[in-house]
Amino acid sequence: MSLTPSTMIDLGSPMPAFTLPDAHGGDVDSSRFEGQPLLVAFICNHCPFVKHIADAFADFAREYQSKGLAVVAINSNDFHSHPEDSPERMIEEARSRGYEFPYLVDESQDIARAFQAACTPDFYLFDRNHLLVYRGQFDDSRPSKDIPVTGEDLRTAADAVLAGDAPPTQQKPSMGCNIKWK
Helix, strand or coil: CCCEECCCCCCCCECCCCEEEECCCCEEEHHHHCCCCEEEEECCCCCHHHHHHHHHHHHHHHHHHCCCCEEEEEECCCCCCCHHHCHHHHHHHHHHHCCCCCEEECCCCHHHHHHCCCEECEEEEECCCCEEEEEECCCCCCCCCCCCCCCHHHHHHHHHHHCCCCCCCCCCCCEEEECCCC
């Protein structure tokens, strides 16, 4: 496993607009989340770093969606070279993990480039005006560390956003597998 860190783009950056198909083929447009804080997570099916947090992330998403946070996940991996990340397998993954958020396919990889996403998992939290307030890790846990998966870093940021406050600006990059570029 090689570690790739997230790019840590500037806080305050506007969210890139997107329209992407979900794994079932229906389109999701970012304008549908207008006026809502939004978490955009770049994930995939096969990455051991994503697998390590996937169940906790599914729980996090359910909990925070009920509090008013919109959540989408985007798979930008080249699924032709990594068939385990295909839309069909994404449907299976979403079902088995209990994902209750749109799991979107970025086959062109244009959206990953627009976000400057670098790894899986990679998290971008936007406020109600869709300005970036958090980018970084879920928590300090990694597959090779004996640290429980809690989502502490992302929870702290999401709690602040939902309360109308700014999250702490000291943020740690996410670490994971590099996006599988074409």
